[in-house]
Amino acid sequence: MKFYAIGSREILLAFKLIGVEGTIAETRDEVLDAFNRVTGRGGIANVPAGEIPRVLILTEDAASQIEQEEIQWQKTGKFPLIVEIPGLNGHLKGKKSLSDSIREAIGVQV
Numbered sequence: 001m002k003f004y005a006i007g008s009r010e011i012l013l014a015f016k017l018i019g020v021e022g023t024i025a026e027t028r029d030e031v032l033d034a035f036n037r038v039t040g041r042g043g044i045a046n047v048p049a050g051e052i053p054r055v056l057i058l059t060e061d062a063a064s065q066i067e068q069e070e071i072q073w074q075k076t077g078k079f080p081l082i083v084e085i086p087g088l089n090g091h092l093k094g095k096k097s098l099s100d101s102i103r104e105a106i107g108v109q110v
Contacts, residue, residue, distance in 0.1 A: 002051065004080065006034045007059030010088055015057070022057075028065040031058075035066055039073055039080065056080035059087045 005015045005022035012022045023034035035041070038056055063070055063084045070082055 001055065002053045003055045003057060004038050004053035005057040006031060006038070007057075007062050007085075008087060011059055011085075020057070025062055031062045031065045032069065035069060035073075039078075041069070041073065053080045056082050058082060058084050060084050061087045 003015075003020045005012060005020055006025050007022070008026060009024050012024050015022050023030075023037075025031040025034045035056075035058075038053060040052070058070070063082075074082060
């Protein structure tokens with residue numbers, strides 16, 4: 001399964017150490033450009049159709065800058081699947097962890 005990451009320099013360095021490619025993006029324009037290239041939104045794909053990543057990893061900081069675009073992409077049901085991870089400073093204020101969401105949805109602590 002192919003992964004791709006978008007986020008800060010430090011996060012991308014960690015992912016590169018385990019073999020995951022990515023794009024350093026800190027501003028909204030950089031994040032949106034990288035997102036469009038990976039997903040092929042707007043016809044700007046930089047990867048052949050057979051090599052589209054199956055999982056796109058976004059830091060919460062990056063995801064918060066393109067929230068509407070991310071939601072629109074998720075509604076299409078196409079690959080890549082988008083996964084948000086906390087940045088170096090932890091979860092953004094107001095963001096729930098996956099465990100919190102599961103606990104709230106089913107009432108079971110994971």
